[in-house]
Amino acid sequence: MYFKNLQPYRLPAPWAMTAEQLQEQLAKKAFQPCGSQDMETRGWVAPASTDLLVHNVGGQWLICLQTESKLLPSSVVKQVADERAEEIAEQQGYKLGRKQLKDLREQITQELLPRAFTRRRKVYAWIDPANGWLAVDASSPARAEDVLEMLRQSLDSFPLALLRTELSPVSAMADWLAGDEAPPSFTIDRDCEVRAVTEDKAAVRYVRHSLEGDEVKGHLKAGKLPTRLALTFDDRISFVLTEKLEIKRLDFLDVVRDQIEGGAEDAEALFNAEFALMTGELARLLPAVVEALGGEVKAEVAT
Structure with a gap:
């Protein structure tokens, strides 16, 4: 159980909700398959091998939204x-x-x-109620919004806020590239995209390419701005930071994965061990990203 992407959001810390209360409220919108005349249905399913809609490992929660769609072109x-x-x-x-x-x-x-075929899709979300994090394993905000909208429909109160930082990711990434220096605990990797702010939106993408030297700096001086930058945190997690404060292509490096190698007795134990390990690493990564972007701007939450 390792997420590949993060769409991060903020909850009050601590969030005044127990796993049992969340379970009870999600059950109101449990998944039901499509009826004969339904094009699509969505609802909550158990994210692990138990029947519980909230999988709780060490105070870290995992939930899962399942969507079933009819394939009728x-x-x-x-x-x-x-x-x-x-x-x-x-x-x-x-x-x-x-x-x-x-x-x-x-x-x-x-x-x-x-008579149409159906397709099912699952989207997982991690909730850290003590520290006020909610992160959806989705490649786009639109896909994450499906989860958030269903949470709004399911919960009596859902005090969610966007994650906002003092520095925009674009300006921070430009500073790091221009100075050839990553923020503390981070290293700059070899993938990057810079894009012009002009109408043509001309873009240059580097893949497995050194970002040091004058080439990237020349694009920055010409007015292009970084929209994606590959980074590694603490030699443990590599990822791509985007202009929208998305975290993509998450990869937990061997130094992390080796911590549970051979230590799980069965599939359920392995699932729990991986989830505990992942959430522990993400609980360190997200505050570090926020700090690298100048700290968090507190915003009013929407209920």
């Missing part, structure tokens, strides 16, 4: 509707009008839905 609906429309036109002697075609496509959709 619009091209398939159009094809069947066009064939049906031709048959009707031959029978009645004239072509269907625009409204009749629209109604026919809606009818075809309802007919095909019960």
